[in-house]
Amino acid sequence: MVRNSVTVQAAALLLLALLFICWNSAGATDGAPDCCLMTVDKKIPQSLLKSYYVQTPETGCRVPATVFVTKKGKHLCAPRATKNNWVKKLINKLNKTSRKESKRKSQ
Numbered sequence: 001m002v003r004n005s006v007t008v009q010a011a012a013l014l015l016l017a018l019l020f021i022c023w024n025s026a027g028a029t030d031g032a033p034d035c036c037l038m039t040v041d042k043k044i045p046q047s048l049l050k051s052y053y054v055q056t057p058e059t060g061c062r063v064p065a066t067v068f069v070t071k072k073g074k075h076l077c078a079p080r081a082t083k084n085n086w087v088k089k090l091i092n093k094l095n096k097t098s099r100k101e102s103k104r105k106s107q
Contacts, residue, residue: 036077
């Protein structure tokens with residue numbers, strides 16, 4: 001009876017150790033997203049921007065946003081694009097610019 005108790009305790013400790021290792025290694029990947037906590041509805045000049053990406057709850061961030069990346073590497077949090085707002089227009093301009101640059105590089 002004592003052997004079974006010791007075996008169960010050893011198995012439980014081993015399981016806890018494995019869980020602890022897995023939990024720590026998952027956190028060590030630094031996979032936490034860098035999220036906008038709020039957005040600012042102020043127009044941004046295209047000349048300052050390099051690219052953009054969209055932040056959604058599916059990407060691990062609570063606040064939906066369009067994140068513009070400046071040429072200096074700063075991230076500016078704007079509202080999500082709607083049909084005709086300035087964000088949508090700026091995204092369209094950035095997409096056109098990046099397509100032109102891609103064509104130049106491939107030639």
